[in-house]
Amino acid sequence: MEIQSEFVFNGSRDDLWANLLDPTVLAKALPGTKLELVEEDRYEGQMEATVGPVTAARFDVTIELVDKVAPESFTMRVDGKGAAGFTKGTALVQLAEQGPTETLMKYTADLQVGGRIAGVGQRLLDSVANSMSRQGLEAINRHLQGEAPAEAAAPLQLLSRPVLAAIAVVIIVAVLLVVLL
Amino acid sequence: MSAAHFGAAVSRNEDARLLTGQALFVDDVQLEGMLHAAFLRSDYAHARITNLDVSAAQESEGVVAVYTAADLGEYWQPGPLLVPPQPIERLEFHCATQVPLAKDKVRHVGEPIAVVVARSRYEAEDALPLIRVELEPLPAVANPVAALEPDAPRIHEQFESNLAAHAIQEKGDYASIVDQAALVVRRHLDHDRGASAPMENRGVVASWDRKCGELTVWDTTQAPIPIRNGLARMLGLPETQVRVIAPFIGGGFGPKIMMFYPEEVLLPWVTMQLGQPVKWIEDRQESFFATTQERSQVHDAELAVDAEGRILGVRDVFVYDAGAYNPYGLTLPINTQCTLLGPYEVPNYYTEFRAAFTNKPIVSPIRGAGRQPGVFVMERLLDIAARELGIDVMEIRRRNFLPPDAFPHDHGIIYQDSASLVYDSGNYLPALERAAEMIDYHRFLDETQPALRAEGRHVGIGIVSYVEGTGIGPYEGARVSIEPSGRVNLATGVGTQGQGHFTSFAQIAADQLGVEVADVEVVTGDTGKFHWGTGTFASRGAVVAGNACHAAAVALREKILEQAAQELEAATADLELVAGTARVKEAPERSIAFGELAVRANPLRGGVKPGTEPGLEATAYFGPEKGSTASGVHAMIVEVDPETAMVDVQRYVVVHDCGKVINPTIVRGQIIGGVAHGIGNCFYEQLVFDENAQLQNASFMDYLIPTATDVPPVDTDHIETPSPFNPLGIKGAGEAGAIPTNPLFAQAVENALQVPGLEVLEMPLSPNRLFELLCAAREAD
Secondary structure, three states: OEEEEEEEEOOOHHHHHHHHOOHHHHHHHOOOEEEEEEEOOEEEEEEEEEEOOEEEEEEEEEEEEEEEEOOOEEEEEEEEEEOOEEEEEEEEEEEEEEEOOEEEEEEEEEEEEEOHHHHHHHHHHHHHHHHHHHHHHHHHHHHHOOOOOOOOOOOOOOOOOOOOOHHHHHHHHHHHHHHHO | OOOOOOOOOOOOOOHHHHHOOOOOOHHHOOOOOOEEEEEEEOOOOOEEEEEEEOHHHHHOOOEEEEEEHHHHHHHOOOOOOOOOOOOOOOOEEOOOOOOOOOOOEEOOOOOEEEEEEEOOHHHHHHHHHHOEEEEEEOOOOOOHHHHOOOOOOOOOOOOOOOEEEEEEEEEOOHHHHHHHOOEEEEEEEEEOOEOOOOOOOOEEEEEEEOOOOEEEEEEOOOOHHHHHHHHHHHHOOOHHHEEEEOOOOOOOOOOOOOOOOHHHHHHHHHHHHHOOOEEEEOOHHHHHHHOOEEOOEEEEEEEEEOOOOOEEEEEEEEEEEEEOOOOOOOHHHHHHHHHOOOOEOOOEEEEEEEEEEOOOOOEOOOOOOOHHHHHHHHHHHHHHHHHHHOOOHHHHHHHHEOOHHHOOEEEEEEOOOOOEEEEOOOOHHHHHHHHHHHHOHHHHHHHHHHHHHHOOOOEEEEEEEEEEEEOOOOOEEEEEEEOOOOOEEEEEOOOOOOOOHHHHHHHHHHHHHOOOHHHEEEEEOEOOOOOOOOOOOOOOHHHHHHHHHHHHHHHHHHHHHHHHHHHHOOOHHHEEEEOOEEEEOOEEEEEEEHHHHHHHOOOOOOOOOOOOOOOEEEEEEEOOOOOEEEEEEEEEEEEEOOOOOOEEEEEEEEEEEOEOOOOHHHHHHHHHHHHHHHHHHHHOOOOOEOOOOOEOOOOOOOOOOOOOOOOOOEEEEEOOOOOOOOOOOEOOOOOHHHOOHHHHHHHHHHHHHOOOOOOOOEEOOOHHHHHHHHHHHHHHO
16 A cells, blocks of 8 residues: 655744654654654554544554654654554655745655455545544644644544654554544 | 146245244354354465464453464364366376464465454454464465466475466367368456355354263354264264254355365364364454455467357466465366356367466355356357357357257366266257347347437347356265154255255155145255265255155155055055045045054054064165256346446346256246346456455455345246256256356447447456446547
8 A cells, every 4th residue: 555645834844853753742643652762763562543442453563764864854664563454664754845934744655554454444545544644744733833732533542652653653543543444 | 646846936945934033043053151262364465473372362351262273283184175186187286275273374364373262252352462473474476377477476385386286178179270260269368256245154163062972063064964074084083973064054155165164173173172162153354364265267268260150169278266275176177167168069179277376265166166257258259259250149159059969968078077078958049049039139239229329328238158067976865754743854965055955855855745845844954864965066956965855755655655555455556645645546535644654664562574664764865977067048238337337237137947947936046146146246246455465355345245226137037958867857056147147247238338449358347447448448449
């Protein structure tokens, strides 16, 4: 599955880069995720998608950041496995200045999806992944503009300390959500 | 003997039970202390198992046991090869059968790795994610042609390649005639996979009674007796101590004749380990991965005809997708080879296939069983030849039909039953003419279609022929008996999945015994009631088991007559059996009821003549030397929206010849069900795998099956050309409805659109795919 999209942030590229590195900001954008920095640019953790009191799917996730060029771009290698299937692939994130207070983010993810998720959600994966990514990105943008970050709309539990791998995780959450639909 | 019931549209004995919810299905079986199983299945199409840790799952609430391949010990064995390779000269065959639980490697998504047994299915499923399994992904191959490339990922290391089989069959000498042909049509044709999608998925309940030493298994199988025999052997139990019951089943359609599925092998073992009954019911999602599938084949075919469109020969070379394992041997590609010949005189035929292992679920028969791709190739090539020669599609078929005096017709190639392909009887032209009449073929082309086209509507007609080899051996049996109550019992070994056996077998017996159909209690598929036989497949239930029922009823009739002759002091020739009594024809008041005869046939004191067999009971078997070849013609009218490529099937006509019809209502039901299945196969049902062999549409949200609104009313008629190969003259009818739908649909769609260059050479189609073909044809034009 390929996901390709872009998003315009209302903030400077340097600010955005810093925000993307700020776990407290990203925590608001990334529901249901518990990640730990296990070594430089390598994160491991779990994501849980819950509906009400029920844990619908749990994923073990490993995210690695490579080719980090501050404040322009980075690539993420994502590996997620859970009862509902697996996802594996890379995502390239690029930030371009469009003005002093506007930054264009382009992201391209190429994910292999397998198991039950692949079987049940194919038709929806693209659109759900895109809309979920957008929700996460909008939350970051609100923070960037100095507004109180809104809770993400997804019915997920926020656990702790997410990090730079924001977009990748959002995509995986999106993939997970598809399972719930 | 009267024949009041055979051939009559009797209403079904089983319907009252089915319609009032009184019929027992496997999931209805509830036993005290019953546990529930859930399977951990592979998410990868091809991967090495590097680590498997079930300890956390074992601790999970409600979990009683978790088993992996390592726990099975000696019981871990690959399943048996179900159909040994047919005796084709120079055949190459490599066999790799499924295993109960994957040990080192998984070879398709959904292959089971571990089984959790818990107090409830909920608890069993909750424990699945706690199993830590590490799978190291290997490159997977989904496409059967790619699987045969030299550098393709190897699925079974013990073989040099993914080649599962290679076979060539020849009749005449195609190469010698191809130069004399006025026209040679060469095409590449593609047939993809579908699921069988029965209303009831698979299910197994196994119960071990330690004190009696008896294992009882309720199983949605189409072959309870072979399952009983196999389980007894694997578990080291006497066959008499294993009872397999295939109760009412919500549709078989073939995948339930696949035997020794992992779940079917594991549950009996689990109940013996735990001493408690255990149940597993396949859920719909599992069924997309864990139940066998069918029909992917890729053909390169050519048809050589003379200037009048008479067939000189056919050459067909194809690749058959076997899936990850091939326990069902070569039944399917051989059926393709044989059925391709259709009702036609084909003097020269070269047919070659290679079977390929792929990282996809196992392939085994689904209703039609390899016949569809063959019929698709032949009918499409005939359509194209007709177009090139300017002959009507009906006419080219008429010119090539085997004439009525050509039977029995031996094609000299090997069929799925390992014997030479012999058509027992046939009379094809009347069916073609009758179908044309019913759908008003000529008037449609001459008047209706031009008028509709003038209104801007794209309505088209199709008409195709096919044959189906049915009713193959080896044998089935039946026992008919009369109780002191006067009730007639009939037991046979084949299982029933909705075919109406409770009625058609009763009709056969009722005629012999002079009782009503409703008075015959039929039991099928319970090894405790009858324990010889093979199973329900190849449209053989009515032919093989039906004739066994007939033979048993004839024998019982003789027994009744002899017994009654003694009691009534009359000659057997002077007696008749009427309404459950034997009576003297000329003096009907001298009669005795069957129940009374049954009591007297089983005396409690006194002596009997030496050699006397007690009771009113007879058992008989029937094994046809050869199968019987059913045939038919389907015709269809479709309207196609040229903008959206949606196709609306407006009319459907089937003229079917399955020899002597036992019950026209039941046959009609079989045909209509088959047509619905066929419509699904041509326009809706396609299992889509990505390049990593991940199934993309494993739910009814995305895997479409036709609904009531997609299937038009089907007009049917019967032609009866009795089979000379069995006493009742029957041919099978179970699969026929689904067999010719694909080429029929293709022909009708082309006829509706009349876009030059539009050729439908692949199945299934979808509106999207048809739209693409349309655009390509318009561009090329």
